[in-house]
Amino acid sequence: MTADLALAARALAQVSGAYVADRAGLDPGRLQAFERGSADLAIGEKMRLQRALEDCGVVFIPEDDQSGYGVRHRLTRAKMNRLENWENEGGPASEHDV
Template sequence: MMTTPEDLTPDLARAARALTQVSARVIGRAAGLEKQQVRAFEKGKEPLAADQLRHLRRALEEHGVVFIPDDDQGGCGVRRKFNSSKVRRLETWEGEGGPAYEDDI
């Protein structure tokens, strides 16, 4: 059952980052890790310490994923925090101001 950040596995981290559509560099920066550490962990080549796993999981969650624990229906997994309808609304709200330009003042 995936209930703690230490249960974050390389394949779940890789799947979560794929869902966020965010680079290893961005997730790494948010987690206080180097891009190479994120990629090596996702490939199962380099383990991370418990505090690093906590930071990585929190960064992934802040970028819009939810980790799903094991239950009677199936194994652990990851999904987007928001459904596609909500994502479209968020993108619309973010784009309402138009492109940002330099201020002449």
């Protein structure tokens, strides 16, 4: 967990620092200092922060050989089913150009 990743995850989840800090059991000022890069968190604090952000609906993407780390929205199976139904609502695509 890095400062930029925590800030990006919180922005993506659209939650306040105070809310996330409370859920992670952190002092809001300490979280703010971590996000600014002026303080570090212990491993346990970072793990609690990550769990709190995941509970807010984000997924952390680990770095691999082809791309860097990141964060994205978590989609539930029900939401995926609704999206698939919406995409297929118009029936199969036609062969002709419109």
